[in-house]
Amino acid sequence: MNKIQEIIKNIHLLVPEGKRVKIMNVCGSHEHTIAYAGIRSLIPENLELIPGPGCPVCICPESDIVNAIILSKKEDVILVTYGDMLRVPTQNGSIRTEGKNYRMVTSPFECLDIARAHPEKKIVFFSIGFETTTAPTAALLEMGVPDNLFILSSHRLTPTIMEVLVKDTEVGIDGFIAPGHVSAIVGSNAWNVFSEKYGIPTVVAGFEPENLLLGILEVLRQLMYKEARTSNVYKSVVKPQGNKQAQKIIEKYFKVAHANWRGIGYIPYSGLELRDEYSVRDAKKVFMLREVKEKNTAGCICAQIILGKSYPSDCTLFRKACNPKNPRGPCMVSFEGACNIWYKTNAAFTSFS
Amino acid sequence: MSKIEIGHGSGGSLTKDLIENIFLKYLNSEELKPLDDASYINLKREKTAITTDSYVVRPLFFPGGNIGKLSVCGTVNDLLVSGSVPEYLSLGFIIEEGFPLDSLETILKSINDTAENAGVRVVTGDTKVVEKNKCDGIYINTTGLGELVIPLFLMDVSDGDIVIITGTVGDHGTAVALARDELHIDTLVKSDCASLHELLIPLFDIEGLKWMRDPTRGGVATALAELSEKTGLGVEVFEEKVPVREDVRFISDMLGYDPLYIANEGKALIITSPEAADRIIDNLKKHPLGRDASVIGRVTSNFNRVRLKTRIGGERVLDLLEEELLPRIC
Ligand code: SF4
Numbered sequence: 001m002n003k004i005q006e007i008i009k010n011i012h013l014l015v016p017e018g019k020r021v022k023i024m025n026v027c028g029s030h031e032h033t034i035a036y037a038g039i040r041s042l043i044p045e046n047l048e049l050i051p052g053p054g055c056p057v058c059i060c061p062e063s064d065i066v067n068a069i070i071l072s073k074k075e076d077v078i079l080v081t082y083g084d085m086l087r088v089p090t091q092n093g094s095i096r097t098e099g100k101n102y103r104m105v106t107s108p109f110e111c112l113d114i115a116r117a118h119p120e121k122k123i124v125f126f127s128i129g130f131e132t133t134t135a136p137t138a139a140l141l142e143m144g145v146p147d148n149l150f151i152l153s154s155h156r157l158t159p160t161i162m163e164v165l166v167k168d169t170e171v172g173i174d175g176f177i178a179p180g181h182v183s184a185i186v187g188s189n190a191w192n193v194f195s196e197k198y199g200i201p202t203v204v205a206g207f208e209p210e211n212l213l214l215g216i217l218e219v220l221r222q223l224m225y226k227e228a229r230t231s232n233v234y235k236s237v238v239k240p241q242g243n244k245q246a247q248k249i250i251e252k253y254f255k256v257a258h259a260n261w262r263g264i265g266y267i268p269y270s271g272l273e274l275r276d277e278y279s280v281r282d283a284k285k286v287f288m289l290r291e292v293k294e295k296n297t298a299g300c301i302c303a304q305i306i307l308g309k310s311y312p313s314d315c316t317l318f319r320k321a322c323n324p325k326n327p328r329g330p331c332m333v334s335f336e337g338a339c340n341i342w343y344k345t346n347a348a349f350t351s352f353s
Numbered sequence: 354m355s356k357i358e359i360g361h362g363s364g365g366s367l368t369k370d371l372i373e374n375i376f377l378k379y380l381n382s383e384e385l386k387p388l389d390d391a392s393y394i395n396l397k398r399e400k401t402a403i404t405t406d407s408y409v410v411r412p413l414f415f416p417g418g419n420i421g422k423l424s425v426c427g428t429v430n431d432l433l434v435s436g437s438v439p440e441y442l443s444l445g446f447i448i449e450e451g452f453p454l455d456s457l458e459t460i461l462k463s464i465n466d467t468a469e470n471a472g473v474r475v476v477t478g479d480t481k482v483v484e485k486n487k488c489d490g491i492y493i494n495t496t497g498l499g500e501l502v503i504p505l506f507l508m509d510v511s512d513g514d515i516v517i518i519t520g521t522v523g524d525h526g527t528a529v530a531l532a533r534d535e536l537h538i539d540t541l542v543k544s545d546c547a548s549l550h551e552l553l554i555p556l557f558d559i560e561g562l563k564w565m566r567d568p569t570r571g572g573v574a575t576a577l578a579e580l581s582e583k584t585g586l587g588v589e590v591f592e593e594k595v596p597v598r599e600d601v602r603f604i605s606d607m608l609g610y611d612p613l614y615i616a617n618e619g620k621a622l623i624i625t626s627p628e629a630a631d632r633i634i635d636n637l638k639k640h641p642l643g644r645d646a647s648v649i650g651r652v653t654s655n656f657n658r659v660r661l662k663t664r665i666g667g668e669r670v671l672d673l674l675e676e677e678l679l680p681r682i683c
Contacts (some may be wrong), residue, residue: 004665008666034671035613035669037662037665038661040667041668042668106538209664319675325675326675336609344614345669347669
C-alpha cells in the first residue's frame with residue numbers, strides 16, 4: 001500500500017460511523033486540490049469537506065470594484081490589478097466589460113514599470129486579497145514608489161473571518177484546515193486561538209493531495225482523542241512565527257480597519273487600510289471614492305457558500321444561468337472560487353453507477 | 354515598411370500585383386497558376402473527404418508556429434483523423450488594412466513549407482482586405498480535400514475499446530496563452546502545431562482502428578465527453594497515463610487550467626480495439642511525433658460519462674464545459 005492509500009485507510013478508520021464530521025478548508029487552493037484530485041470520492045460519505053472563505057476575489061466588496069471601473073474611465077488613470085479581478089461581475093458590469101484603461105498584472109512589482117513608462121498618468125493598483133497578497137504590496141511600498149502610483153487597498157484578514165465562522169453555530173465546524181500560503185506569512189501560531197479558545201482542531205496543510213489528506217487525518221485524530229491543537233503538516237514552508245519580515249512591513253504600511261465583505265457586510269477589524277502617513281498613496285482618499293451600495297445578482301448565494309452554509313450545487317443558478325463564461329456571482333470567476341471549481345470538476349457528482 | 358492597403362482587395366491592379374508578386378512567390382502549384390475562377394483537380398478515389406476551418410488565433414505568431422502553419426496543419430489533421438489522405442487545400446484570407454507585407458510573406462512561406470511537407474497542394478485561394486480595426490491582422494480559412502482510405506465511424510466504438518493519445522497534451526494552448534503579452538512568464542513551451550500525416554497514414558491499414566479525433570479546442574476531455582455523449586458509452590481515463598510536459602503542468606497549475614481541457618494542434622486521440630492497441634502504439638512510437646504515445650483509458654458500458662481516475666485514485670467527471678478556456682486559440 002502506498003502512503004496515500006494508507007492515509008485514506010486511516011481516515012476511514014477515524015471517521016465515527018453515523019456522525020457527520022465537518023472540516024472546513026479555508027483556502028480556495030485547498031478546494032482546488034480536493035476537487036481536482038477527487039478527494040471527496042475517497043473519503044467516507046459522512047465526512048464533509050466544506051469550502052471556506054479563502055477566495056480573494058469572491059469576498060472583495062462590490063463597491064471597490066465599481067470604484068475601480070470608475071477610475072479606469074478617467075482619462076489620466078491606468079487601473080492595474082490581478083487577472084481574475086477583471087472578470088468579477090458587479091451591478092455595473094466588470095472591469096473588463098465596462099472599464100476603459102486597465103492592465104492586468106501577476107505581481108504588484110509590475111506596477112513600477114507601468115508607472116515609469118507612463119509618467120503622465122496616475123497608476124492605481126487595485127490591491128486585493130489576504131495576507132499573501134498584502135505582503136508583496138507592502139514590499140512594493142517599501143521599495144519606494146514613483147509619485148504617480150496609488151494603491152486601492154481591499155485587503156482582508158484571514159483569522160478574523162475564521163473567527164466569525166466559528167461563532168456562527170449554524171455551520172458547526174469540527175475542524176479547520178488552515179491555509180498554507182497565508183500561514184507562511186502569519187505563522188501557524190496565528191491559529192492558536194481556534195484550538196485554545198474555541199477547542200477546534202486546526203491543521204496547517206500544503207497543496208499536494210498527500211499533504212492535504214495528512215492534514216485531514218490529523219484533524220480527525222485530534223477529534224478522536226478529544227484534543228484541540230494547532231498542528232502543522234506543512235513544516236517545509238510554514239514556521240510557527242511565520243515570516244517576521246513580511247509581518248513587519250505589512251504593519252508599517254497598513255492598519256487594521258472595519259471592512260466590508262461582499263454579500264456579508266461589515267466585519268469589525270477584518271481588513272487593512274493604508275496608514276494615515278501614506279494617505280498620499282491611498283487611492284480612496286486621493287480620488288475621494290465613495291462607497292457604492294451593494295446590489296448582488298438575485299439568487300446568487302456566494303456569501304452563503306463563503307460562510308460554509310451552502311454548497312455551490314445548492315444555488316439554483318449553478319451550471320444554468322451561471323457558468324465561468326457568464327459568471328453571475330464572484331465565486332464563479334476565479335479558480336479559487338468554489339463555484340468555478342465545482343463547475344469545472346463536477347465536484348457535486350460522486351456516483352458513476 | 355510596405356503594408357496592405359484597401360486597394361489590395363479591390364480586384365484591380367493592386368490585387369494583381371499582390372497575387373503575382375507575393376502570393377505566387379510562395380504558392381505555385383500548377384492548378385493555382387492560371388488564376389482562373391476555379392481550378393481543376395483530379396480525385397484519385399471514388400470517395401473524398403472534405404473539411405473546412407477558419408483560423409483567428411491571437412497572437413498570429415507564437416512559439417512553435419504561426420497562423421499560416423496552423424491553418425494548414427489544422428485542416429490536414431482533420432482529414433487525417435477522418436481516415437483520409439490530404440491532397441488539396443484552398444486558402445481564403447481576410448486581411449486588415451495596414452497589415453505588414455513582410456509578416457504576410459512569413460505566413461505564406463510557412464503555409465507553403467507546411468503544405469509541401471504534408472503533401473497537399475494549394476489549388477485555389479481568395480483574398481479580401483477590410484478597413485483598419487475591422488479585423489485583427491489576418492484571418493485564414495482553409496478547406497481541405499483528401500482521398501478517403503478508411504471511413505471511421507463513431508458508432509463502431511464499443512465496450513472495451515482502448516483510448517490512445519499520440520503525445521503530450523496542452524502544449525498548444527499553453528504556448529499561445531503565454532505568447533499573449535498579458536502574462537509575463539518565460540518558458541520553453543512550444544505549440545505542438547504539426548501535420549500528422551506521417552504518423553497517422555500508416556495506421557490506416559491496421560485492423561481494429563476505430564475512430565480518431567484531433568483534440569483541439571476543449572482538449573482531450575472535451576473530445577472524450579463528446580464521444581461519450583454521442584455513443585452513450587462511458588470512458589475511463591487514467592490521469593497518471595496522460596502525458597503532460599512538466600512546464601505545461603506547472604503553468605496550468607498556476608493559471609488554474611486543466612491540461613486535459615487545453616487545446617492541442619499536433620496530437621490525435623485514437624480509439625482502437627484492444628487487439629490492435631499494441632500495434633498502434635508500436636507504430637506511433639516509431640515516429641518522433643508519437644514518441645510519447647500512451648494508452649490513457651478505455652471505453653466501457655458500465656457507466657455513461659467520462660470518468661477520470663486521478664493520480665491518487667480519486668474520481669471525477671470530465672464533462673463538456675460551457676467555458677472557452679482561451680478564446681481565439683486557433
Ligand atoms: S453559482 Fe453563480 S450565482 Fe450561484 S452562488 Fe455561485 S457564483 Fe453565485
